[in-house]
Amino acid sequence: MNAENSPELPPRAEGSSPQPENSGTPETPVNTFRQRRGEIRRPGRKKSISRQKSSPNPPRPVDPAGPGGAGQAPGSNQPYNTNEPRSFPPRRSGPPTPRDDGRPRFSRPGFSRPGFSRQEENRPGNRPERRPYASDRSQQPPAGPRIGRVGPNPFLWVAPGAEGSAPNTDVSASAGANPSETTRPPREQKPRFQRPSNQNSQPRSFPNAGAGAGETRTPRGVTSWSEARPAGSKPPRRPAAPNGEEPTRYHTGNSPRRERPAPPGRPPHSHHAPEAGRALHAPDISVLPPMQLLAPRTARELAFNVLEAHHAGNKHIGEVFDQAVDRTTLSPSDRRLAYELICGIVRRQSTLQALLMSLVHRQMETLERPLQTVLKIGLYQIFLCQGIPQHAAVHETVDLAKRANMRWGGFVNGVLRSAIQLMTENILTEPSSRALPIGHHQYRELTTDLFPSPTLTPGSYIAAAFSFPNDLVERWVGQYGVEATIRMAFWFNQVTETALRVNLLKTDRETFRQKLFAADFVAEAGDLPETIRLLSTVRISTLPGFQEGEFSVQDLSAQHAARRLNPQPSEVVLDLCAAPGSKTCHMAELMQNQGEIIAADTHGGRIRQVYENAERLGLSIIRTITIGPRGENLPSMEFDKVLADVPCSNTGVLGKRPEARWKYSPAHLDELREMQATILRTAAGKVRIGGRILYSTCSIEPLENEEIVQQFLAATTEAGGPRFRLVEEQKFMPGSPADGAYQALIERVS
Ligand SMILES: C[S@@+](CC[C@H](N)C(=O)[O-])C[C@H]1O[C@@H](n2cnc3c(N)ncnc32)[C@H](O)[C@@H]1O
Incomplete structure (x- = not known):
């Protein structure tokens, strides 16, 4: 069951998560009729899995070949955008309908098929041929590669030269070898979703991927709850968590759901030992290539891109951020928010991980890394960012999730709404296992014991709640004591002021301070004759006197x-x-x-x-x-x-x-x-x-x-x-x- 369809989600506020513009088939009478018949699926909405399974209809015909042959854009070895709706009306002669208005049929805002510019994509010769009417069940699948959701996600940026090495279960691979032999394989022979990977990456494998004939599979190739249900019946619905109780846990549907409750006495976030044969197949998410959104439009999207790129290489965050921000037209305040999110999320990794593990009923290793990135962006805003209302944090993050992958919106919405239930209004001044450090020597009280006890294991508490490596914290506790370590941990987790060093060969400190003041920046004299403490947050290169060499940044x-x-x-x-x-x-x-x-x-x-x-x-x-x-x-x-x-x-x-x-x-x-x-x-x-x-x-x-x-x-x-x-x-x-x-x-x- 997908969290998007889950009944236990609190209702989303009207308009809280708008559909992206140009998100698919418009509401023509023909389409509405066919949607009612279940023949056209509207983008962003998924048929329930049980309905798919019980459908008496034969499988839909596969897509015809794209202009580049084996499911690839011409001049490119990357696949087409495969996130398009799964069925389309045929070409029509006569007056143009709303669908023939020249807009790119296979694109969503911000995305483009690899190898195509938007204009090129619109040219008739470059469009992949549309599917035949979904209702024409007698039509045989045309020969040629399949364009659909089976192929690699086109929104993933793959390192040049790495594409060919992706393990491929897509029929388009064999179709390329001999198109005439292409037939759609039965569903149970292959998973429907395959992630591209680089040469180091592991094939995405699913638990029970080798299930034998006769075993039931969900459409994602995962043997799961559906096995326990009679064919055609709906998946079981879980009751919504009443307020104040442990928040509901969700799973994305990409891995088996573990229905067993946590053993008594074990904290909700603890990792249970994987059941035999399950986690063994978990993909190594650390080697997945970064996912990149084209032309980030919001602070969260920019943060997502930078965090994903940061995972891929060994570069400093500042360097990655500078490169990414130069390609956007975001306002200074959006850039600042993006930077705060990026630094905060990297800094508070283990705190966010503990929060995530308490909310998501899955082994972290099986949760796609880009999805984890989205969730951490949401959790950071909810728990650790000051000045962002919770509803805005959820709404914006769900939008980001949908932009990254339409399937993630509902799941992310569910997790973040559960996260809000973890918070109380209480601010504490002493650590405890439900005290989340938020800054200025204060803690937010949570509704559950998320961290180890600070009295029994102070080092483990500090490491988890403040996000530091265990070894390092244990050393500090040994050398400086618990209180001093906590003071340092607070200092390291807060945004500190910037110190400048005035170049006394070019100006003097007071003249430079007045210059800053005139440009609306607040600065104070520091300890040394050349030191200035800058109290505003700003991109340094935009300060007056930078190009002229009147100052440097130095602690x-x-x-x-x-x-x-x-x-x-x-x-x-x-x-x-x-x-x-x-x-x-x-x-x-x-x-x-x-x-x-x-x-x-x-x-x-x-x-x-x-x-x-x-x-x-x-x-x-x-x-x-x-x-x-x-x-x-x-x-x-x-x-x-x-x-x-x-x-x-x-x-x-x-x-x-x-x-x-x-x-x-x-x-x-x-x-x-x-x-x-x-x-x-x-x-x-x-x-x-x-x-x-x-x-x-x-x-x-x-x-x-x-x-x-x-x-x-x-x-x-x-x-x-x-x-x-x-x-x-x-x-x-x-x-x-x-x-x-x-x-x-x-x-x-x-
Ligand atoms: C802490 S940074 C220096 C910062 C610099 N003094 C400043 O104030 O901007 C240390 C530098 O030492 C360099 N380094 C590393 N190993 C070295 C070695 N064996 N001999 C000299 N420099 C080395 C690194 O490349 C790095 O640039």
């Missing part, structure tokens, strides 16, 4: 690094880990653009950003070079100052970099520590006697900070070579008042 804790090293005009300075160049440029500004800075990095691509930043800021003393991991290619000279701003776990800046927390692992920490020790040794080999090294990280882990420095000092004392001393060190804890960081100033004494 306050990070601004202390160059200040602590204190490079002087006319000194020669080495920046060992320079890209993208924030601290390099700060040092050049402090040196009054006199002397020389060698900006080195192992990453040849990122080193270019140092050059670009220096150019914008009008700094000419920086020379960039690409080096090897042990300092290969460095000039043979010695330097007055060396900055070693090493790669680290980023545990001090987890709020600014939403994805960073999910990259943390003990194994990665070990790799980083080795790299950090090597870079510090390289720095030591390049500083002159009396010169200084600044070792810095944006981590708060002692293993990457104090321990690396102490080990280095101990090793150089024993070796009998150059001697070093620790001049000072400082650790910045997150939120007091800025990002977390560590800096150690080391001097070469002999």
Whole structure:
């Protein structure tokens, strides 16, 4: 049973979920008559599965071949749009009817058949031939490939070259080989929905996919509740959940429904052990290609595209967002909302997962990843976004779901309406297993115990409720205690203000602040003479003075690094880990653009950003070079100052970099520590006697900070070579008042 047709859903408000324009067959008298006879299905509405199963009609004829041959657009190896309604009236001669008004017949707003522009799609030669009258049951299926819902979803963007590797159960594959032999296979031999996949992906397989002859199947190729029903009868209806009770769970119909209630005493979100033979066939959703909506029209659609693209690659969210946003015409407020949704959803992944698991009665691995993305967009708005009314969150997300896949609208609607029942109006100030942290040291009380107990297992509670890796939280609890860990967790989950560094070579702080003020931005002076705290949320490149190089974005804790090293005009300075160049440029500004800075990095691509930043800021003393991991290619000279701003776990800046927390692992920490020790040794080999090294990280882990420095000092004392001393060190804890960081100033004494 599909949640869309489910009787337990509370009724949707009138007009709350409008059908997309141009969504299918208009209401002509002929069509209305035929719809009543059940011969034409209106797009967006599905016949109930039981009616399909019990229909006495023979299967509909398959579609004729499209202009490109085997079900593909000409000049493309991608399939046609297969989400069109399943039956169409024939071509008519005589005066044009509303269906012949020139609009693309097979398109919905925002979508286009791959390989076709809208105009091309409208040209008669490029249209796939329409089906014969559905009522003409005597007509035999024409030879040729089938165009229908069987083929891969055309709205999925598939990596170039990957299409051919998709496992194909579509008859069009065999039709391409020998069209004359094409016949429609009996339903029970193949699933009706097949997802394209790349070379790494697994075939989409269903539990019981190998069910033998005689077994009953639903039209989606899934053996499920229908087996227990007599043919032709309706699926069982579940009663609606009364208010205040555990919310109704839904399933999408793509996997078997598990009718067993959760065992007594087990929380509703817990994962039960998969029954034999079921989860074993779950597709690996992590390798599915991203789903992309063409031309996102709303903040939620843009967020969906970016989140999907983010899943596919290893790119920073900011990078993916910048690329996606440049292709839209969304207003600044929509862009801001999209960005907040994206960062928030990545940040609060495990909280949203816990919410989702309590609402959806399915193994998460079997829920299509794009559908999970849609649901998380909805849940984030309902539970964690301030200022979005619940009905708007549901309505907008259902619209997004329908745009991604018409079949998802009802399911998403059901899940989100159940989610609303999970919330209470109560705001708590203490953690509990039903306390969802929402910010400003406050929690929203839920109607169910969603999280582990904070008194029995504080680490597990913080990890689940605030969304952090378990290992990391356990370390923090061990080092800083539960209360401090919770304070940090709140800080990392809130949107923090932006710190700017004024370029004192071009302007002074007060003049620049007035300039911001005149442009309606609120800013305050910060701790250091060049620091400004920007209290407005804005795209930085749109601030006045950006192109002129009057400021850079840099957190306050990070601004202390160059200040602590204190490079002087006319000194020669080495920046060992320079890209993208924030601290390099700060040092050049402090040196009054006199002397020389060698900006080195192992990453040849990122080193270019140092050059670009220096150019914008009008700094000419920086020379960039690409080096090897042990300092290969460095000039043979010695330097007055060396900055070693090493790669680290980023545990001090987890709020600014939403994805960073999910990259943390003990194994990665070990790799980083080795790299950090090597870079510090390289720095030591390049500083002159009396010169200084600044070792810095944006981590708060002692293993990457104090321990690396102490080990280095101990090793150089024993070796009998150059001697070093620790001049000072400082650790910045997150939120007091800025990002977390560590800096150690080391001097070469002999
Ligand atoms: C924390 S980032 C530096 C940020 C930079 N200092 C700034 O303020 O903009 C660390 C940099 O170290 C570079 N890196 C990684 N391994 C390195 C190595 N063995 N030697 C030098 N640089 C390395 C990375 O490419 C990365 O750009």
